[in-house]
Amino acid sequence: MMLLEAKHISKIFQSGGLLEKGQEKLAVNDVSFQLKAGETLAIVGESGSGKSTVARLVMRLIEASYGEIFWQGQDVTTMSPRQLRQHRHHIQMVFQDPFASLNPRMRIWESVAEGLRVHAAELNNAQRREKVAEMLERCGLSASTMQRYPHQFSGGQRQRIGIARALMVEPKVLVLDEPVSALDVSVQAQILNLLADIQAQMGVAYLFISHDLSVVRHIADRVLVMFQGNVVEEGLAAAVFSNPQHTYTQELLAARPIAHPSERKDVV
Amino acid sequence: MLEIKGLSLAIESKEAAIIAVQDVSLTIAAGRVVGLVGESGCGKTLTAQSILRLGEYQGIERVHGDILWHGESVFDMSDTRLRKMRGGQVAMIFQEPMTALNPVFSIGSQMLEVIRLHLGLSKVKAKEHAIQYLNDVGLDEGEQLLKQYPDALSGGMRQRVLIAMAMSLHPEYIIADEPTTALDVSVQKRIIALLRKLQQEKNLGMLLVTHDFGLVAEMCDDVVVMYAGEMVESGSVLDIFDHPAHPYTQALMGCRPEMVKDGEALTVIEGQVPAPGQWPKGCHFSPRCARASDACQESPIAMDAWQHGEHQARCIHVQEQA
Numbered sequence: 001m002m003l004l005e006a007k008h009i010s011k012i013f014q015s016g017g018l019l020e021k022g023q024e025k026l027a028v029n030d031v032s033f034q035l036k037a038g039e040t041l042a043i044v045g046e047s048g049s050g051k052s053t054v055a056r057l058v059m060r061l062i063e064a065s066y067g068e069i070f071w072q073g074q075d076v077t078t079m080s081p082r083q084l085r086q087h088r089h090h091i092q093m094v095f096q097d098p099f100a101s102l103n104p105r106m107r108i109w110e111s112v113a114e115g116l117r118v119h120a121a122e123l124n125n126a127q128r129r130e131k132v133a134e135m136l137e138r139c140g141l142s143a144s145t146m147q148r149y150p151h152q153f154s155g156g157q158r159q160r161i162g163i164a165r166a167l168m169v170e171p172k173v174l175v176l177d178e179p180v181s182a183l184d185v186s187v188q189a190q191i192l193n194l195l196a197d198i199q200a201q202m203g204v205a206y207l208f209i210s211h212d213l214s215v216v217r218h219i220a221d222r223v224l225v226m227f228q229g230n231v232v233e234e235g236l237a238a239a240v241f242s243n244p245q246h247t248y249t250q251e252l253l254a255a256r257p258i259a260h261p262s263e264r265k266d267v268v
Numbered sequence: 269m270l271e272i273k274g275l276s277l278a279i280e281s282k283e284a285a286i287i288a289v290q291d292v293s294l295t296i297a298a299g300r301v302v303g304l305v306g307e308s309g310c311g312k313t314l315t316a317q318s319i320l321r322l323g324e325y326q327g328i329e330r331v332h333g334d335i336l337w338h339g340e341s342v343f344d345m346s347d348t349r350l351r352k353m354r355g356g357q358v359a360m361i362f363q364e365p366m367t368a369l370n371p372v373f374s375i376g377s378q379m380l381e382v383i384r385l386h387l388g389l390s391k392v393k394a395k396e397h398a399i400q401y402l403n404d405v406g407l408d409e410g411e412q413l414l415k416q417y418p419d420a421l422s423g424g425m426r427q428r429v430l431i432a433m434a435m436s437l438h439p440e441y442i443i444a445d446e447p448t449t450a451l452d453v454s455v456q457k458r459i460i461a462l463l464r465k466l467q468q469e470k471n472l473g474m475l476l477v478t479h480d481f482g483l484v485a486e487m488c489d490d491v492v493v494m495y496a497g498e499m500v501e502s503g504s505v506l507d508i509f510d511h512p513a514h515p516y517t518q519a520l521m522g523c524r525p526e527m528v529k530d531g532e533a534l535t536v537i538e539g540q541v542p543a544p545g546q547w548p549k550g551c552h553f554s555p556r557c558a559r560a561s562d563a564c565q566e567s568p569i570a571m572d573a574w575q576h577g578e579h580q581a582r583c584i585h586v587q588e589q590a
């Protein structure tokens with residue numbers, strides 16, 4: 001089933017960043033893609049290529065300059081505020097730095113339970129706690145830690161909290177912007193396995209943004225390659241990785257870190 | 269020559285001093301690149317920072333051992349001598365680029381000041397010099413960039429500015445703490461090529477702190493693996509890649525996504541690194557080690573418990589991998 005469809009979306013920033021007054025920046029140019037239930041679509045590309053901007057557009061954190069975004073056939077850009085609130089439950093976001101997205105003064109169970117207030121308003125406090133405990137355990141955190149504050153957790157644990165929080169409202173899509181880039185290889189492996197388990201159990205679809213090609217190759221069904229705001233290649237992950245068509249994709253693959261010292265090329 | 273000898277560091281607080289790094293020894297000769305590898309929280313940054321005595325400002329005390337820079341103990345150095353070493357002879361590239369750049373000064377004023385101070389160049393020459401090094405790290409708009417303030421730059425750009433700044437001072441040694449972790453692959457490749465080129469041309473000694481085995485494969489001659497404050501394995505880069513001996517090293521290498529076939533779950537190391545003060549009595553890795561026996565948990569394991577030439581592992585049940 002088609003969940004999410006972006007049709008020819010573009011984003012022009014007017015000012016801010018390194019832009020001079022009156023300058024414009026075409027950050028995303030005519031991007032289209034579809035996301036089906038339960039699948040993982042990865043967006044790869046170098047820094048500044050527009051990946052995060054696509055994520056923000058999909059979440060409607062910013063408005064598209066052109067184009068439409070459809071949720072199960074309905075145009076998101078014309079939704080009423082009420083419909084939009086409903087819609088926001090279906091699609092949740094996980095950030096690279098989960099610390100920044102957790103309120104430092106809230107116990108983590110409160111942060112994780114936040115979405116339930118609207119999504120499941122009929123639950124009482126005890127029932128909410130129970131649901132949070134269940135979700136934390138599912139994400140590999142002991143429920144006994146739920147009274148703690150964010151700073152008392154490691155980076156990997158905070159990322160688990162971020163995932164638990166996003167999953168609380170039973171979304172159909174998770175938008176993950178560089179969710180493992182800040183983590184050790186060992187913690188990264190734990191989180192990637194967790195994401196795979198959750199997808200198998202709950203059927204959530206992932207829009208997965210990353211610049212780490214070995215991670216993408218491992219997790220993605222399909223891949224979208226972005227370069228300077230444009231999609232330059234799209235296809236099944238296996239095909240894109242084994243037989244890249246666009247020069248930029250080929251360059252990106254060639255830039256992958258080597259796996260063994262014997263692959264070193266001498267530079268001097 | 270840079271030598272760390274039996275170094276132990278403690279985190280001082282009002283109540284207690286807790287050992288955070290224990291008995292670390294390593295030698296970096298001119299022209300050699302030594303990798304310091306391990307999960308976060310293992311003591312890599314503390315060890316690296318102690319070379320320039322930077323821990324002192326954060327309540328980190330040396331409790332044992334020494335660090336020798338060309339035979340001279342850094343702990344006995346005068347302030348003047350230490351400033352000279354910090355300023356140019358040994359350059360440091362930090363893990364957190366934002367903390368290393370002062371937000372209230374432009375990139376230009378920070379870069380030009382140190383260049384003029386350490387290389388004695390005129391204002392005009394210093395600017396040319398800075399722009400050249402910014403160009404080398406892939407920041408083409410050098411002139412424009414010098415006018416910017418740190419928070420106008422993306423994380424990747426800040427990191428590159430710091431690398432350019434370190435390189436522009438013509439150091440003898442470089443200590444780089446996770447220099448490419450925040451960068452995407454294309455920039456990473458460029459930075460690695462630049463670091464290797466400068467390192468080889470100028471015969472720099474280098475301590476490279478990282479958890480990225482790709483970077484180790486690209487850059488390092490020797491590798492020291494740390495776990496929970498201790499060295500657990502050391503050897504040549506080929507020893508570590510082809511015959512990892514310690515179960516921790518083996519597990520860490522096995523976590524990489526490229527190590528499994530499509531559709532398979534990744535190998536993980538269950539649990540986490542224990543914090544200083546919570547290390548087990550015997551082998552620090554024993555609570556997470558699949559091979560742990562009673563003997564492992566009884567008493568500390570020596571670094572030379574397993575030895576093969578220069579290749580050592582702190583483990584009493586080494587099983588080499590094919």
Ligand SMILES: Nc1ncnc2c1ncn2[C@@H]1O[C@H](COP(=O)(O)OP(=O)(O)OP(=O)(O)O)[C@@H](O)[C@H]1O
Nearest residue numbers: 016017018047048049052419420421422423424425
């Ligand atoms: N506070 C700011 N003032 C001015 N420009 C900014 C500011 N913050 C970010 N920018 C600019 O906005 C752009 C995007 O920044 P962002 O930090 O999102 O980088 P990014 O594209 O994610 O790159 P990287 O992967 O290198 O971190 C950059 O060109 C950056 O210079």
Ligand SMILES: Nc1ncnc2c1ncn2[C@@H]1O[C@H](COP(=O)(O)OP(=O)(O)O)[C@@H](O)[C@H]1O
Nearest residue numbers: 013015016017025027047048049050051052053
């Ligand atoms: N608020 C903004 N104002 C101006 N330019 C922006 C803004 N956000 C992003 N950009 C620009 O849009 C492009 C895409 O940025 P982004 O989506 O953050 O890239 P990434 O793929 O690294 O996540 C970049 O060139 C960036 O400089």
Ligand code: SF4
Nearest residue numbers: 551554557564583584
């Ligand atoms: S000494 Fe024992 S517990 Fe420690 S790594 Fe070796 S086998 Fe594992």
Ligand SMILES: [Mg+2]
Nearest residue numbers: 048051052053
């Ligand atoms: Mg981004």
Ligand SMILES: [Mg+2]
Nearest residue numbers: 312313363445
């Ligand atoms: Mg560190």
